[in-house]
Amino acid sequence: MNIPTSNLPRIVIIGGGFAGVNLSKKLANKNVQVVLLDKHNYHTFQPLLYQVSSSGLEPDSIAYPLRKIIKKHKTSFFRLAEVKEIVAERNEIITDIGSLSYDYLVIATGTKTNFFGNQAIKANGMPMKTVSQALDIRSLILQNFEKAAITNSKEERKAFLNFVIVGGGPTGVELAGAIAELKNHILPRDYHDLNADDMSIHLMEGNERVLSAMSEHASKKAEEFLSALGVKVHCKTFVEDYDGVNVTTNSDLKMQSETLIWAAGVTGAPVKGLHAEALVEKMNRYTVNHYNQVEGYKNIFAIGDIALMKTEGYPKGHPQVAQPAIQQGKLLGNNLIKLINNKKMKPFIYKDKGSMATIGRNKAVVDLKHYKFGGFFAWFVWMFIHLMSLVGFRNRVIVLFNWSYNYINFDKAARLIIRPFKK
Ligand SMILES: Cc1cc2nc3c(=O)[nH]c(=O)nc-3n(C[C@H](O)[C@H](O)[C@H](O)COP(=O)(O)OP(=O)(O)OC[C@H]3O[C@@H](n4cnc5c(N)ncnc54)[C@H](O)[C@@H]3O)c2cc1C
Secondary structure: OOOOOOOOOEEEEEOOOHHHHHHHHHOOOOOOEEEEEEOOOEEEOHHHHHHHHOOOOOHHHOEEEHHHHOOOOOOEEEEEOOEEEEEHHHOEEEEOOEEEEOOEEEEOOOEEEOOOOOHHHHHHOEEOOOHHHHHHHHHHHHHHHHHHHHOOOHHHHHHHOEEEEEOOOHHHHHHHHHHHHHHHHHHHHHOOOOOHHHOEEEEEOOOOOOOOOOOHHHHHHHHHHHHHHOEEEEOOOOEEEEOOOEEEEOOOOEEEOOEEEEOOOEEEOOOEOOOHHHEEOOOOEEEEOOOOEEOOOOOEEEOHHHEEOOOOOOOOOOOOOHHHHHHHHHHHHHHHHHHHOOOOOOOOOOOOOOEEEEOOOOOEEEEOOOOEEEOHHHHHHHHHHHHHHOOOHHHHHHHHHHHHHHHHHOOOOOOOOOOOOOO
């Protein structure tokens, strides 16, 4: 790989997600050479993927070029590359564009969709982990509306207008709310020849309640908000099979649907090569110490979703959400400089800033350490935090404009089938 040689220690970062980007910002213009690698040339703001899927936002407002993030970092380089293997004995990585040596390696590869070994659902369900997958979902929803409009069969129309979302975590809940808004505000206007009552949205959750990682207050409120929007919530329900039309669950509940969106879980996205003890196989996460050093290696680190750091407060590791990734990225930036200068590194202590989920217009739930609330104020807080967390001023302005426009007009402007989805 063509990277200028220098006398500076080389830090290679695999992954430009929340963890990798925050790390590379911390290392900017320090006495190190940084090489940031990602298989996409942009950073994805995953919390808003569901708005791309449901036609609320264009994809380029939630993605940001990685080269733009590091453009002022004089000793940093970006390469569009997928890392295939780590050869730790030679301090080298192998990618699809060649190999590269490192002094320090940081793995920040995040997660991928977990289908829990169910091949039928993997083949026929729709994951929502990347921008292109979110665009596929958007196309499929709109294509199914079009197909529903032309079929003469009542049964077929029902299947085209029946949307099944599996997984009642924040992603599933938010997506269900957004699709319900399509039913309530877009379908009656754009498709006046269709009966909006024919459209149904089912949210399937294996646990006893949706948002099971949040408080009971948040779950209860979310279920109230969802049913007010017309979403049918099925708790203690596992989807067991899906052939592209027929949905089978662990209970008597069966239905036909042309769209099944899988938001039921993720698993780590490790890179081949490190010794077996470094990886907790069940979760596909690297075991790291309190400095994010991967077990058994002095110069290899893992941060963000892919890292499993067991602490007293988090015996099963930190939650796989943005804040631990951001905080670990920032701390590791300082720690690597300390390590290079033979100074003592600081252990990672997670500062939990709370959790939240939105369920459509004016409705959200927020859990803070000492305060839990829901409704309009929570929705406002949710919007403000997500807007400020987006990378890039332009993206913030575009998203704010879109949200304001959508709010005033009860509209979702991005309902375009740009790249049709083929099942
Ligand atoms: C739909 C969805 C909604 C979410 N909503 C929320 C939310 O509301 N709040 C919240 O806090 N968290 C949310 N999360 C979780 C949050 O996005 C993750 O916790 C966070 O992105 C983790 O950051 P990371 O840097 O560890 O990994 P990621 O952000 O996933 O970044 C990993 C990067 O590594 C790259 N990569 C992976 N493998 C390779 C390879 N072999 N070679 C090169 N590059 C590679 C990927 O392209 C990617 O850019 C959501 C996640 C999803 C999928």
